[in-house]
Amino acid sequence: MLQENSFSTSALLDTAAADAACDTSRRHFINHAGRGLLAVGVAGALPLAAEAQAGKTAKTATPPPVTGPLDIKLPPLEAPTDPKGAGPLNPDAPERRVGYAVVGLGHLTLNEILPAFGQCKHAKVVALVSGDADKMAKVAHQYGIKPSGCYSYQTYDQLKDNPEVEVIYIVLPNSMHHEFTLRGAKAGKHILCEKPMANSVQECEEMIAACKKAGKHLMVAYRIQYEPLNRQAQKAVRARTYGQTKLIQMVNCQNQAHDQQWRHKKALAGGGALPDIGLYCLNTTRYLLGEEPIEVSAQLYSTPGDARFKEVEENVTFTLRFPSGVLAQCTTGYGSFNSKAYTVHAETGSIKMDPAFPYHGLHLEYVHAPNGKQLKETPNDPMKNQFALEMDHLAECVRQNRPPYTPGEEGLQDQRIMEAIYQSARESKPVKLAAAPRLDAFRGPLPTEEEA
Structure with missing residues (x-):
């Protein structure tokens, strides 16, 4: 019995040692396979792991010289029916x-x-x-x-x-x-x-x-003009996907901190809500339509006694009239709860962006009624960084020596219109604006799809 117990104990110890060795080898394999996957894929990982288990030292492969484009392509992870995920960034060296x-x-x-x-x-x-x-x-x-x-x-x-x-x-x-x-x-x-x-x-x-x-x-x-969902909205408007655009509503409001920041000083900011956040309403409307307004009417109001608005305006509403007959109603304010959205009202559907102007988390929705039943469609958001897109666009323009999509002339046109908005509010009457010679009169060549 004692010999039998001794035999059993020895066998158990041998088994435990074997299990431990097996477990060590398994961890060794996983570690080496993980490193191999990063470098050469599964096929390259297996020989490395096998060499490691055999006690051999794996040699480091020398990468070949890069002679062509740096772009790396990977097979899709999603089925054709699913939304596509982002591919590799593929940055320049x-x-x-x-x-x-x-x-x-x-x-x-x-x-x-x-x-x-x-x-x-x-x-x-x-x-x-x-x-x-x-x-x-x-x-x-x-x-x-x-x-x-x-x-x-x-x-x-x-x-x-x-x-x-x-x-x-x-x-x-x-x-x-x-x-x-x-x-x-x-x-x-x-x-x-x-x-x-x-x-x-x-x-x-x-x-x-x-x-x-x-x-x-x-x-x-103007980061909005480079952001993918806003570019989709623009294409739908220009293509008249839902017929002729009739009306546009734009809202950009936020409640400013009571800290006497530079935005509350006219000498530094030039104005209040209008040039800071109301500009998104103005510029995005112009961007979607490609037209330039021929008339503007506006009103301003600031809450009496609010120290933030001693020098600059709190609230502005303005209406833009375009040559095609589109009317755009824009609302902006520095003293109300955060609201950043727009709706394009066309003949057979609406294009809604809510939120529309934040740095992240935009949401686009198409509302229409094919066959008499209302549908809401939400395009996939590529979730690309708006600042990276605009900085990359100018970098490409520098390298290729081509004009940027939003050159100084685009900013100048907005400034002209904002001055007309202030004039209309002061005089309590509409102000006429000069007609533009063509669509996108103040923009450069369209960004490439790679820059979107």
Whole structure:
């Protein structure tokens, strides 16, 4: 019995050792297979794992030289009937991307623009400009920007000596766009300027002239015109998918913080809700239709006693009349709950975007009634970063030497119309506007599908 027990114990120990070895080998296989999958796929992983189990040292394969495009294609994971997921980003190699200097390190830059470079294919951030040296040092460390790529507003002009910087992205209070565009053009750099382009028609015209004199592109950051769902909506409007457009409703409202931010100072902002968020209503309407308004009428109102609106307006409503007969009713405000949406009312259906203007989470819906039964269709959202799209677009324009889709002339036209809106509100009567010679009169060539 003792021998039998000894035999059983020995067998159990041997079995346990075998199981442990098997388990170790299994983990070894999985680890090696995982690494192999990343490099060479399943077929390459199995020989590596087999060599490892046999106690051999796997040799590292030398990757072949890349001679053609860098694009990588993968087989689809979804059935043909399912929505398609995004494919590989396929960015350019770092040395081929267009270098950007970002001017201003406020909320928009830190929360949206700098993180968006991680999703860019053709653009990269190589320099920063700020009046806060301590903050800039931290941000430079976060994004791997060399100390030599950090500039103050006083040393901004020295960007001319930095060959890594090809584009300057101006993300400053509205009143500073004019000065920093002129100085950037003089430094020999292309300019991407946040909206609104400037605080007056004259400033816009001078910015355009300065960039033309320097032989550099000037683009206004109208991100909505590069966003995929809004591009789908535009195509449906232009194709008259639901017949002739009759009416458009646009709303962009938000409740501003009571902190006396620069947007509440007329000298810095140029105005209140209209040039900041009401501009989305104006520009998106023009973008969807391709037409230019020939008449505008408007009203302004600010809540008495609200310290935020001592210098700038709180609420604006304005109506745009277009040559085709379309009427667009636009509403914007700084003191009401967040609402950002639009509806295009056509003969046989509606195109609704709600929300329409945030940086993320847009939702497009088509409403129509084929065979007399109402249907709501929601297109798949590619969920691409709006800032990455616009920065990549200008990078491609720089590389290919072609005009951007939203050049300075597009920003100038919006400024003309906004000044007419203010005039209409002051005079309590409609204001006539000059007719445009053609559709998309102030835009450049369409972005490529690859840039959408």
